[in-house]
Amino acid sequence: MGLLVLKFGGTSVATVPAIENVANKVAAEIGRGHKVAVVVSAMSGVTNQLVKYCTEISEIYDPREYDAIVSSGEQVTSGLLALALQKRGVPARSWQGWQVPIMTNDIHAKARIKSIETGLLRESLDRGEVAVIAGFQGLAPDGRVSTLGRGGSDTSAVAVAAALKAERCDIYTDVDGVYTADPRIVNHARKIARISYEEMLEMASVGAKVLQTRSVELAMKEKVPVQVLSSFETALGSDLPGTLVEDEENIVEQEVVSGVTHSRDEAKVTLRNLPDVPGVAAKLFGPLADAAVNVDMIVQNVSPGGERTDLTFTVPRADLPKTIEVLKESIKSLDGAQFESSADVAKISIIGIGMRSYAGVASKMFKTLAEKGINIQVITTSEIKVSVLISEEYTELAVRSLHTAYGLDGEDGKA
C-alpha cells in the first residue's frame, strides 16, 4: 500500500471530539496498511478570531505579523491531532511549516509554495510515524512564517501529496463529494464518482465551493488524484466513498455534461453609447482592475453604424457599489456614454469534458431555457463550459430543467 495524504478542514477539527473522530479515520487508514501524512486546518472559527484581532488593531497591517498570528491556529490542531493519534497507539508527530520546511515565495499572507523539503518528513514516515502537518503555512525567504491565503490548506495538502508522490490526496470536508447540481435545488442530483481536473476547475470557478481553485490547478499540474469526501458521513472501509478528481484519461465513461452549476454572486453592468474606438476597453477595465474588481463575463455588441457600441460585463455582487463608483469617474472621458447595472442576475453553467466531442451541446441549453420562457442576457463559453446570465428569479427552474435535459437526474434522489 502506498502513501496517502489526508486533509481535514476547520469543521472537521472544530472541537476535541471532532479531532478524536479524525484520529479514528487516520488510524483506520494506518490499519489498512497505508503510510499517512495529514494536513490540518485551524479549528473552525479560530482563524476568523485571529484575523479579527489584527483588524481591531489596524485595518492596514503588516502581512508578516498577520502571518505570525494566524498561522498559530493550524499549529494547535496539528499538535492536538498528533496527541489523539498517540493515544490510539499510532506514532505521530506534528510539523509546522517552517519545520518541514515548506518553502514559499515572499508574498506574505498570499504566499505560494515554491518547494517542499521531504527529507525529514520521509525519515519520520519511514519510522512509521504519521506526519501531521499544519496546513496553510510555510517558511518565506525572510525566515519568517508565511501563509497561503484563505483555503490554502487544500493547496498545502496537494503540494505535500505531490512532493511525497502520494497515491492519493483525500480532502475531508463537510460535504460528501461533488454533485451534478446543488442537491438543495435539484432533488435528483447525483454524486459524481469521477471527474476530470478541468471540469473540477470550471466548477470551482462557477460556484461549487468544494475545493479551492489553486489546489485543483496544482493537482492537475502534478497529476495528484484528489478525493473529496465527508469527515462526518463517510463509511469507513469503503474504497472511494467520495468524488475522485483525476486525469481525464482515467475516466472511462465520460458524460457529455457532468454538472450544472449556478451562482447568485453576480451583478451585471451595461454601458451604452460607447465610442467604438481603440482604447475604450482599457479606459474602463484598467481602473476596475486597480480597484481589485474581478470582471468576469464580458460581451461587446457589434456596433451597427460603426461609431457607437454597447458593452456588458459581470462583477461579483459585493463589488457592485465599488464598480459604480469607479465607472462614474471613467465615463467622464467617454463622451456621451451611459451605464446601468442590475444585481438581480444569476449565472448558470453546464460543464463537461464531453462537449469537446459532441456538437449541439450549447444549442440544447439555449433551447431548454427558451422552452421554459427564460431569457438569456449574456453568453460565454469555454472549451468545456457554457455559461449564461439570466434573471435571478429563474435560477432554480433553469438548473432543474438543464439537469433533466442533459440526462443527469438520478433514480431516487442521491445515487
Next chain:
Amino acid sequence: MGLLVLKFGGTSVATVPAIENVANKVAAEIGRGHKVAVVVSAMSGVTNQLVKYCTEISEIYDPREYDAIVSSGEQVTSGLLALALQKRGVPARSWQGWQVPIMTNDIHAKARIKSIETGLLRESLDRGEVAVIAGFQGLAPDGRVSTLGRGGSDTSAVAVAAALKAERCDIYTDVDGVYTADPRIVNHARKIARISYEEMLEMASVGAKVLQTRSVELAMKEKVPVQVLSSFETALGSDLPGTLVEDEENIVEQEVVSGVTHSRDEAKVTLRNLPDVPGVAAKLFGPLADAAVNVDMIVQNVSPGGERTDLTFTVPRADLPKTIEVLKESIKSLDGAQFESSADVAKISIIGIGMRSYAGVASKMFKTLAEKGINIQVITTSEIKVSVLISEEYTELAVRSLHTAYGLDGEDGKA
C-alpha cells in the same frame, strides 16, 4: 540611553485594548531614547485553554506536542503587539523563540535556556526596530519548539536582557511592586524601592508571588537589574516607579528586615517514636521525593534516650493527601512509628540582608510573637531569613505585629 527589556504578563495583554495600552508604554520608552526589546506572555486564559485541550485528549501527553500547542499563545500576542506598535509609527517585528533563536535543553515542557543568539536581534534593534519576543518558548536541540514551564516568560525576559546586556529588565505585572508585607493584611505596608536579589529570592520562595524564582536566580547570576511594576497603574515618565531588584552592593540604605511574608500553602506532618538510627530520613523522604512532594521545613528533635526521636516537616497543603498515602506505606518498616498531620498552619517569615550584620533579629521575632500569645511550632532559618510555623488563625496578627516591631510601617498607608 541604553537598551531596556520590558516584559508584559498575561493580564497586561489580555485584550486588544490592553495590548494597545502596552504599545503606549513601549512607545513612551522609545520616545525617551531607549532601544527596547519586549517579551510577552499569552493573552490571559489562552494558555489554560490550550492545556485543557491537551488534557482533554489525554492526561499523559507527549511534551513535544504540548510545547507545539501551548507556545502558540505567545506567538499571537507578539504579533499583535508588533502591529499595535507599527500603528503608532514605531517600527517593530515579532520574534518566535525558534527565530531568534533562543536555544534550550531538550526537557520539553520544562526546558531551560542554554543560550540566546543575539546576531539577528541586534541587527533588528540597530535598524531601530522594537523586538517583540514571544516569551516562555525556545528551540530544543531536536529542532522543535520547547517551553520553559509556567512563569517562564519572566525567565525569558531576564535571559534576553542578559544576552543583550540590557540596562534593565522591567517586569510589568498586575501589582505595582514588592511590598514590605501583603497590603491586604497590613494597611501600613510600604512599597519597597530597592531590594537585593537574595531577599527577592527568599520572598519568592515564601509566598510573595511577584516574580518567578528562576528568573530572580538568573538575574542574580547575570547581574541584570530587574524592576517590578504595574502595567495598569504606573505613571508614565516616572524614573523608577516600581521595585528595583538589584545587587545588594547598590543598595545604600539597607533595612535590617525588608519584609514580612506569610504563606497559608502549608501543611505540617509530625512523626513520633521513630527509631533514631541512620537511614530513617532516607526511608521517609525518598518515597516522598519519588511522589514529587516538595518537603520544605524539616526539624528533628533531639532524642532524649537516644533510641527514639520525633520529626516534623511541612509540605504544600495540596500535597497533604498524597503525603499521607506515601507515609502510611513508609512507616510500616519503621517499627512502632506513628504520624499525625495538620493543615491549619501558616508560615511567617522575616527577610532581610541586614540580618547578617545585626544580632538579635530572630529573638525579636520570637519575643514579638510570644507577647501576642502566638505559639511557634517549627523554626527554620537561613542567612537572611527566619521562618516560623504557627497556627493559621494567628496569621494576620503575626504579620501585623512583626511589621510594626521591625519598624516597617509607613506613615499613611501606601508610601
